Amino acid sequence: MFQAPRGTQDILPEDAAYWLFVERTARDWAARYGYGEIRTPTFEETGLFLRGVGDSTDIVEKEMYTFQDKGGGELTLRPEGTAPIVRAYIEHGMASRPQPVRLFSFVNCFRYDRPQRGRYREFHQWDCEAIGEIDPLVDAELIILLWRVYQALGLRDLTLQLNSIGDARCRPAYLERLREYYRPLVATVCPDCRRRYETNPLRLLDCKNAACQAAIAGAPRLLDYLCAECAEHFAALRAYLADADLPVEINPRLVRGLDYYTKTVFEVWPAEAGAQSALGGGGRYDGLVEQLGGRPTPAIGFATGIERIILNLKAQSIEPPLLPGPRVYVAHLGDRPRREAMRLADALRQQGVPTLVAVGGRSMRAQLRHANALGAPWVVVIGEDELARGVVQVKNMRGGESVELAPQAAVERLAAGG
Ligand SMILES: [Zn+2]
Ligand SMILES: [Zn+2]
Known part of the structure; x- marks a missing residue:
């Protein structure tokens, strides 16, 4: 007998009501914020993700579904939604449209990961990206949009984790300082962290290994090293979010480990918490458009997992509207x-x-x-x-x-x- 491949699932009609509820709510709110829909292919040239996700990440090193097609093309099932959207922004000359270009997409993504509760090898995301503007107002609107969607779905007891990870001007000095701090501790941290110390020190801060927590607790905070521009950007963002009554928790350990990520990073956590179970998250990636061959262009985006949202709706006993049966x-x-x-x-x-x-x-x-x-x-x-x-x-x-x-x-x- 055949079975659905490991890490995939069938959505049966009785569950479709949840999916429609999430998708309709997200679409409704995306329209209110001026986001237009974009649909990109399920697979892309492998090189796009090597550059656009970063070749030192777990995704690229271990998790991509990469294959050669019959014409010899190197292709990869998309492991995430941002790089393809940025590729489309560049390819279609969207820089000449009024900026920022606000785009959303529902995407199926593929990662060869160990399947567990709420984590699949084929999973679904709602992605929003605002490309072409650095104003913190855009950051605030994007984060508030995500929050309002969770609210409209009826989800309770969420927190917004927020941090700024600086930019090319202020981050190098901080990383220098962080390495100095870790130098005498390298022997005490986990093997992953020993590797991060060499390749990607910022990621030291979000290690989940118990052995590494003491080192993390004493580490210098990037927030204390922000340059004036990054600090102002972050202060303005916090003010907008406070005005919108979002329960923000500043989390100095929230990071994204690649160079093209800048300034704002955020995640939304359910009550039982832990970054492993984040409902959604994102950040500013002012370096990515250029990294993928476009002109330097600031941008910010988020992704939220549909399976995760539905898991939380069920955990909170939130019923989607019934779909019509036969009359x-x-x-x-x-x-x-x-x-x-x-x-x-x-x-x-x-x-x-x-x-x-x-x-x-x-x-x-x-x-x-x-x-x-x-x-x-x-x-x-x-x-x-x-x-x-x-x-x-x-x-x-x-x-x-x-x-x-x-x-x-x-x-x-x-x-x-x-
Ligand atoms: Zn570690
Ligand atoms: Zn800075």
């Missing part, structure tokens, strides 16, 4: 009544009424049981006798009463709500 079930006995049932169902559907027609050779009793099991509140019964008299029976499954009506009158009445 009318058309039961019939005999060949001619069956054709009349098809005709009537078609008329009902054209009036917008979700309608099912009995299939197979079931008895009338079995058809009514079937209608009941499907939860249809109305049943239309058509037999030879009804056909001969030019009527159908319209039966209310909740109240149990039946009325006889001409077919056209039945359609009108059911279309009007019954």
Whole structure:
């Protein structure tokens, strides 16, 4: 027997209501903030992610689904949504549009990771990117948008973790200072951190290993080393977020480890917390457009995991709006009544009424049981006798009463709500 590949999942109709709820809410709010939808391909040239995610990251080193196609092209299933959107921004000359260009996308992403609760090898994200503006107002709006979506979904007890990681002007001096601090501690930290000490010292700060926590607690804070421009940017952002009543927690250990990330970084954590279970997060990447071959262009974005959101909706017992089930079930006995049932169902559907027609050779009793099991509140019964008299029976499954009506009158009445 075949099974869905490890780390993937089927979304069944009973779960689709959650997905639609999240997607509709996100779309609704994205439109309110002026974000337009972009859809990019599921796979890209591998080089895009080597440059756009960073070749010293776990994603690129261990997790990418990379393959050669039959023409010899080196391709990768997207492991994240930002690099493809930035690629599209450059490729389509969006720098000549009014800036910033605000884009959102629902993307499926692929990472060869150890599957666990809420973590899949194919997972889904809602991505928003604002490209072409450095004003902290844009940072604030983007973060508030994400927050308002969580709020509109009904999620409670979230916190916003916020930090600034400086830029090319102020970060090098800090990294120097951080290395100095870690030099006598290198022997005490985990093997990953020993490697980070050499390749990517900023990532030392977000190690989850227990052995490394003491070292992290005493480490110098980047916030104390920001240059005047970064400090002003961060102060303005905090003021906007305070005005919007977001419960901000400054978290000096929140980092993104690549050079093109600058200034703002943030994550939203659920109550039970831990960066491992972040609902969403993002940051400013003022160096990425240039890194991917465009002109120097400031930008900021976030991604939030749809599976994570749904996990939290369920944990908080938040029910999505019900999707409409069948309103009318058309039961019939005999060949001619069956054709009349098809005709009537078609008329009902054209009036917008979700309608099912009995299939197979079931008895009338079995058809009514079937209608009941499907939860249809109305049943239309058509037999030879009804056909001969030019009527159908319209039966209310909740109240149990039946009325006889001409077919056209039945359609009108059911279309009007019954
Ligand atoms: Zn460590
Ligand atoms: Zn700076």
